[in-house]
Amino acid sequence: AQSVTQLGSHVSVSEGALVLLRCNYSSSVPPYLFWYVQYPNQGLQLLLKYTSAATLVKGINGFEAEFKKSETSFHLTKPSAHMSDAAEYFCAVSATFSGGYNKLIFGAGTRLAVHP
């Protein structure tokens, strides 16, 4: 069965510093992985997705993630944090229902704080 673990429920960085949000997955089949961002009082927006085409995936707002099969990881990074990056970030893996339909399994989320 597929699952996702996000290490660190809260991460705090200074503006301009590197952002690293950790995600490890468990999957018995080649996974499809996603990062979503949730700003206060809003829904989830897709940041990027991994679908096996390339191990380094670039997303919106300067974020990127690297798929490492040997480490079962899909960590999200951004070289220089901006105040507007403060939000909650969710890693998700796609799984298949009985019946063949896909669903997303989410991690518990990591809240990113950016301070001046």
Place this chain on the structure above:
Amino acid sequence: NAGVTQTPKFRVLKTGQSMTLLCAQDMNHEYMYWYRQDPGMGLRLIHYSVGEGTTAKGEVPDGYNVSRLKKQNFLLGLESAAPSQTSVYFCASSPEQGNNQPQHFGDGTRLSIL
């Protein structure tokens, strides 16, 4: 571009009351989902639909019912609300089957049960 629209945005109910949350999408997506979001637990799937007239149970379906009479709408019902159903509810949709398909989310409904 409206995308996925949820109504209402906020609601307070008393224990035992009933209500319906409405989700509408204008992207002609086949698949629709209802999730609940609770602190420290991420999003958990309540029910989903793979097309007009179809519904199925997700991970946490107890206490909820759904209907998909029209392709663009997916309704979530609480027949007898309980305090444990206090949560933020999100609707999502996706265009077609496939594990590489992202889901598009609404802005959520914040529901408090007193």
